[in-house]
Amino acid sequence: MLDDTRRLINQLTYHPAGRLELFRRLSLAEQGAVFESISPHVQQSLLLKLKDREIIDLLDQMDLQQAENILPRINNQGRQQKIIRQLKGDIRAKAEYFLRFHPQAALSLLNFNYLFLSAGGTIDEAAAAIDEHYQETGKLPEVLVHDRGQLIGEAPLSALVREDNDSPLRPLVVPVKTVTYQAEIEEIVKSFSAAEHSKVIVLDQDGSVLGLVYSDDALALFADGPASSLYDFAGVAENERPFDSVRQKVSRRYKWLIINLATAFIAAASVSLFKDTLEQLVILAIYMPVVAGMGGNAATQTLAVMVRGIAIGEVRLANGLPVVMKEVGAGFTNGLITGLLVTVVAILWNQDPILGLVIGAAMVFNLVIAGFFGAVVPLVMKQLGKDPATSATIFITTATDVFGFLAFLGLATVMLL
Numbered sequence: 001m002l003d004d005t006r007r008l009i010n011q012l013t014y015h016p017a018g019r020l021e022l023f024r025r026l027s028l029a030e031q032g033a034v035f036e037s038i039s040p041h042v043q044q045s046l047l048l049k050l051k052d053r054e055i056i057d058l059l060d061q062m063d064l065q066q067a068e069n070i071l072p073r074i075n076n077q078g079r080q081q082k083i084i085r086q087l088k089g090d091i092r093a094k095a096e097y098f099l100r101f102h103p104q105a106a107l108s109l110l111n112f113n114y115l116f117l118s119a120g121g122t123i124d125e126a127a128a129a130i131d132e133h134y135q136e137t138g139k140l141p142e143v144l145v146h147d148r149g150q151l152i153g154e155a156p157l158s159a160l161v162r163e164d165n166d167s168p169l170r171p172l173v174v175p176v177k178t179v180t181y182q183a184e185i186e187e188i189v190k191s192f193s194a195a196e197h198s199k200v201i202v203l204d205q206d207g208s209v210l211g212l213v214y215s216d217d218a219l220a221l222f223a224d225g226p227a228s229s230l231y232d233f234a235g236v237a238e239n240e241r242p243f244d245s246v247r248q249k250v251s252r253r254y255k256w257l258i259i260n261l262a263t264a265f266i267a268a269a270s271v272s273l274f275k276d277t278l279e280q281l282v283i284l285a286i287y288m289p290v291v292a293g294m295g296g297n298a299a300t301q302t303l304a305v306m307v308r309g310i311a312i313g314e315v316r317l318a319n320g321l322p323v324v325m326k327e328v329g330a331g332f333t334n335g336l337i338t339g340l341l342v343t344v345v346a347i348l349w350n351q352d353p354i355l356g357l358v359i360g361a362a363m364v365f366n367l368v369i370a371g372f373f374g375a376v377v378p379l380v381m382k383q384l385g386k387d388p389a390t391s392a393t394i395f396i397t398t399a400t401d402v403f404g405f406l407a408f409l410g411l412a413t414v415m416l417l
Helices: 001-014 016-026 030-034 039-050 052-060 065-072 077-101 123-136 187-195 215-223 226-233 246-272 275-280 283-313 321-350 353-383 390-415
Strands: 112-118 142-147 150-154 177-180 199-203 207-212
Touching: 001 016, 001 030, 001 039, 016 039, 030 052, 030 142, 039 065, 039 246, 052 065, 052 077, 065 077, 065 123, 077 187, 077 207, 077 275, 077 390, 112 123, 112 283, 142 207, 177 187, 187 215, 199 215, 207 215, 275 283, 275 390, 283 321, 283 353, 283 390, 321 353
Parallel strands: 112 142, 177 199
Antiparallel strands: 142 150, 199 207
């Protein structure tokens, strides 16, 4: 492959009549790889004949330092500035599209501090390029390596300093995670998660490097959720403030409270089915808030995880089944742990092993229900075009209360009467 590159360079150098036609027959990646190796005179002759769009596509294959070295060879200042504007516009548009994965993602997240070096070069050549970059920017660059213009990995600086200067670059190349700027949000997020404490290379649609993102910087955006989430989970408007008037506060809250009241009656109705059981076993009333409270807390934990995943595009109804199953599994395991504890408490406190078993089994059942509805309800609400943070809480709490009471009081009726 190295011989092919040398052959192309010779043909472009010593056959000026067919130079432009030969260059245009190459792929964009090959053009970028060959162009940086030909003499400045040959470069200038090609730049004179290539169209503006062709030059922009060519520069797009290079790192910024290479592109900056090429641009002065365009003698026409007006044309040079026009190409720079279009090139910057293309990069900015693609970068902004890529950053759609989070509303707070800024252009500064995309890093251009890298070199794009040929795998056919030596460590000595790489060191010279690194030194030049450092002298110009004051920063040590990431060293990305290509083979005929196609990214094949990176050469870590720690590996470069250990080898002799005349050693080839290729053996030092290690894989690096990549994602195209047009990828689905879910794929982008997965790339960041898989490259924790590392970097992700953002590629253009033609495979050229657009920039790089340090995954920890991107993941920090997801960890720092907006303060509005506190309002969302409480069913309070984001723009509500402590010193708003009573009328404003009431107008923003009463609808949610009415809906909550209606669902509370559903839970009350499920309890009324077992009024005879409660009259005979008044002790059950002591443990009802425990069952309901644990189910509500577990559901809130699941809901918080789901809302975050939905917000960043990581999960949706179409791919949600594995997520639901994992939350159900977590609910079952947590139910066993907390159920065992409450069983021991009931046995020691009330001296009734059967009562302890009933409460423990109800706890397991309710935490499974919490995991299921905590995962399913926000997915369904999102599919229906509703905000899962503000609309899901009421329905999930109702589900855990109703099914939790049915399980607890139903088991008590069967096993204790």
